[in-house]
Amino acid sequence: MNGNGRGLIELDDLRKVYDTGKTTVEALRSITLTVRENEFVSIMGPSGSGKSTLMNIIGCLDTASSGSYRLKGEEVSDLDRDRLAEIRNQRIGFIFQNFNLLPSLTAFENVELPLLFKGAPTRERRERTEHLLGQVGLADRMKHRPTELSGGQMQRVAIARALACDPDIILADEPTGNLDTTSGKDIIGLFEELHHAGRTLVVITHDQAIARRTKRIVHIQDGLITSDGPALQG
Amino acid sequence: MKLVLHLFRRATRIQVKRMVMTVMALTWGTISIVLLLAFGEGLQRNMARNQKGMGEGIVVVWPGESEKAFQGLPAGRRIRMRPEDVQYALENIPEIAAASGEMRQWGIQITYGRKSVNNRAFGVEPSYGDLRAHYPEAGGRFINAADMRERRRVLFIGNELRDELFGEGGEAVGKVVLLNRIPFTVIGVLKKKMQMGMYSGPDANRVTMPLTTFAALFGRTTLNNLVYKPADPARTEAVRKQFFAAMGKKLRFHPEDTRAFYLWDTVKTQGMMTNILFGIKVFLGVIGGLTLLIGGVGVANIMYAVVKQRTVEFGILMALGARRSAIMGPLILETLFLTALGGLFGIGIGAALVQLLGWLQGMAKSEAMQFLGKPTFSATLAIVTVAILGIIGFLAGYFPARRATSIQPAQVLRYE
Numbered sequence: 061m062n063g064n065g066r067g068l069i070e071l072d073d074l075r076k077v078y079d080t081g082k083t084t085v086e087a088l089r090s091i092t093l094t095v096r097e098n099e100f101v102s103i104m105g106p107s108g109s110g111k112s113t114l115m116n117i118i119g120c121l122d123t124a125s126s127g128s129y130r131l132k133g134e135e136v137s138d139l140d141r142d143r144l145a146e147i148r149n150q151r152i153g154f155i156f157q158n159f160n161l162l163p164s165l166t167a168f169e170n171v172e173l174p175l176l177f178k179g180a181p182t183r184e185r186r187e188r189t190e191h192l193l194g195q196v197g198l199a200d201r202m203k204h205r206p207t208e209l210s211g212g213q214m215q216r217v218a219i220a221r222a223l224a225c226d227p228d229i230i231l232a233d234e235p236t237g238n239l240d241t242t243s244g245k246d247i248i249g250l251f252e253e254l255h256h257a258g259r260t261l262v263v264i265t266h267d268q269a270i271a272r273r274t275k276r277i278v279h280i281q282d283g284l285i286t287s288d289g290p291a292l293q294g
Numbered sequence: 295m296k297l298v299l300h301l302f303r304r305a306t307r308i309q310v311k312r313m314v315m316t317v318m319a320l321t322w323g324t325i326s327i328v329l330l331l332a333f334g335e336g337l338q339r340n341m342a343r344n345q346k347g348m349g350e351g352i353v354v355v356w357p358g359e360s361e362k363a364f365q366g367l368p369a370g371r372r373i374r375m376r377p378e379d380v381q382y383a384l385e386n387i388p389e390i391a392a393a394s395g396e397m398r399q400w401g402i403q404i405t406y407g408r409k410s411v412n413n414r415a416f417g418v419e420p421s422y423g424d425l426r427a428h429y430p431e432a433g434g435r436f437i438n439a440a441d442m443r444e445r446r447r448v449l450f451i452g453n454e455l456r457d458e459l460f461g462e463g464g465e466a467v468g469k470v471v472l473l474n475r476i477p478f479t480v481i482g483v484l485k486k487k488m489q490m491g492m493y494s495g496p497d498a499n500r501v502t503m504p505l506t507t508f509a510a511l512f513g514r515t516t517l518n519n520l521v522y523k524p525a526d527p528a529r530t531e532a533v534r535k536q537f538f539a540a541m542g543k544k545l546r547f548h549p550e551d552t553r554a555f556y557l558w559d560t561v562k563t564q565g566m567m568t569n570i571l572f573g574i575k576v577f578l579g580v581i582g583g584l585t586l587l588i589g590g591v592g593v594a595n596i597m598y599a600v601v602k603q604r605t606v607e608f609g610i611l612m613a614l615g616a617r618r619s620a621i622m623g624p625l626i627l628e629t630l631f632l633t634a635l636g637g638l639f640g641i642g643i644g645a646a647l648v649q650l651l652g653w654l655q656g657m658a659k660s661e662a663m664q665f666l667g668k669p670t671f672s673a674t675l676a677i678v679t680v681a682i683l684g685i686i687g688f689l690a691g692y693f694p695a696r697r698a699t700s701i702q703p704a705q706v707l708r709y710e
């Protein structure tokens with residue numbers, strides 16, 4: 061196993077069944093996985109294997125059907141809505157394939173949102189937002205709306221937003237899936253920087269080249285982990 | 295809170311057309327509830343006033359025929375009340391607060407100068423003035439004890455009869471009129487009143503004189519009827535029994551002989567009327583409320599559509615850590631804002647219409663319009679309307695907002 065320190069994410073026999081009335085889909089069958097602090101993990105697997113389902117549960121965007129999920133030792137599966145909202149707000153930074161920026165807000169306002177939900181004072185919000193947008197190289201795009209930005213820029217806004225409340229862990233579901241190769245490389249470069257700065261990252265990807273730049277690769281197939289080991293540094 | 299306002303401001307920017315329609319629907323609903331309730335209120339006030347026209351809480355008694363044989367007297371005997379029986383009743387039934395005998399004669403010719411009218415004359419006692427709401431216009435008075443004692447030839451005349459004889463609003467007090475050629479002095483004119491209940495004709499076009507004068511003039515010894523008022527309106531039934539018992543002893547009929555007197559208990563009929571009016575008001579209120587509810591359903595519908603359109607946005611907000619209240623708050627605020635706007639317009643327009651209708655009604659002199667009463671917009675009414683609006687606004691926002699936030703963010707953010 062890679063990484064040091066205690067388990068930041070501990071999944072034990074996690075299962076997820078989607079019941080759509082007519083059919084039921086066993087998206088996750090028995091997932092047991094530990095991610096430690098400052099790990100940089102990639103998750104790979106064919107389409108429909110359950111990667112997003114797993115990521116959503118880790119990100120508290122969905123709940124498991126059974127099994128246990130502990131985040132920093134705290135059992136998450138039996139928390140109430142508001143507590144989950146708080147975890148999503150302050151402990152998790154989620155990055156989506158399609159960015160999920162609010163189109164009516166500027167880059168600045170998008171990054172500011174999590175800080176608003178946290179209840180941070182105006183001044184702190186402004187300073188933090190400006191700092192983060194600077195960090196992802198968008199200091200000169202703060203007043204732009206998402207439609208006025210390129211895909212790579214949008215994803216960088218999303219990353220800044222994910223970092224807003226200084227989360228314990230960054231989760232990214234195919235963050236480069238909608239980007240051209242160059243922009244994708246930029247994003248991975250950003251992730252590496254974050255990893256070196258001590259952050260914990262879990263990234264879903266299809267791209268071997270990207271996976272090789274992480275420290276650990278987990279393979280999933282049909283809702284089961286088929287392999288889990290250190291990435292071969294290329 | 296700041297966040298709620300922040301999100302609210304953005305939310306209100308969209309859906310302008312829909313919002314205008316919603317506000318219009320709510321305005322219409324509010325107008326109808328205001329109008330209906332105002333009419334109900336006006337009707338009730340009018341009825342209450344008209345009811346008092348004949349006097350408040352009185353019982354009118356007509357003598358009948360005995361049905362039961364009693365103390366050797368046969369059944370089917372006519373009961374006769376004499377003027378002194380009134381005093382007897384007052385002395386023997388402490389629960390009767392006031393009473394007056396009443397005599398009546400039809401077809402009296404009343405003449406002033408060259409004008410002459412044919413109408414009814416009544417003989418009553420001084421207490422009759424309060425009992426039967428015979429209040430005088432300024433400058434006049436009702437029959438008093440001295441009139442009675444001295445059998446004065448004085449006359450209290452109805453306001454409409456005055457109008458006929460002396461011209462509309464003409465000075466009558468102090469003038470001498472002829473009653474079947476016998477001169478009488480007018481001492482007072484009945485103050486105009488709306489009278490709903492009546493027996494032997496309206497009070498406005500008759501003449502009234504002291505009972506003693508009447509008895510002497512027409513050679514009468516028996517009363518046509520008697521009017522009494524129980525001290526406690528809640529005890530009219532008990533007082534009625536006491537009346538039968540006391541009068542039975544005096545006039546010699548069985549105390550439970552229900553045919554001996556015929557009674558009109560206005561307390562009972564007024565109670566019934568109050569219930570009917572309350573029913574009408576509730577009915578009007580329910581119709582108005584339903585109209586408003588339709589507006590409310592419209593708002594809820596719009597909110598559902600808004601929510602549906604914005605599910606992804608809410609999903610993102612929840613993924614970023616928005617609590618349920620941070621999303622529900624602005625939505626509820628939005629509907630409350632819409633209802634407040636609709637309510638404001640509705641109450642404003644409704645109140646203006648009420649004023650206008652009241653004014654139009656004042657112009658129109660028709661009896662039917664007067665009976666309907668002037669629509670009245672009261673504070674209670676405003677509070678009721680606002681309360682209904684508030685509840686509707688809250689519910690119309692609450693349920694769509696609740697639905698919007700009851701899903702997992704992942705459900706709406708799924709992306710293939």
Ligand SMILES: Nc1ncnc2c1ncn2[C@@H]1O[C@H](COP(=O)(O)OP(=O)(O)O)[C@@H](O)[C@H]1O
Nearest residue numbers: 078080085087106107108109110111112113114
């Ligand atoms: N909300 C849902 N309802 C029903 N089935 C779902 C839902 N989300 C995912 N699935 C199914 O679960 C399986 C795993 O999906 P997902 O986790 O999105 O896979 P991946 O991200 O690896 O492509 C798929 O078969 C998918 O169709």
Ligand SMILES: [Mg+2]
Nearest residue numbers: 111112113233
């Ligand atoms: Mg996926």
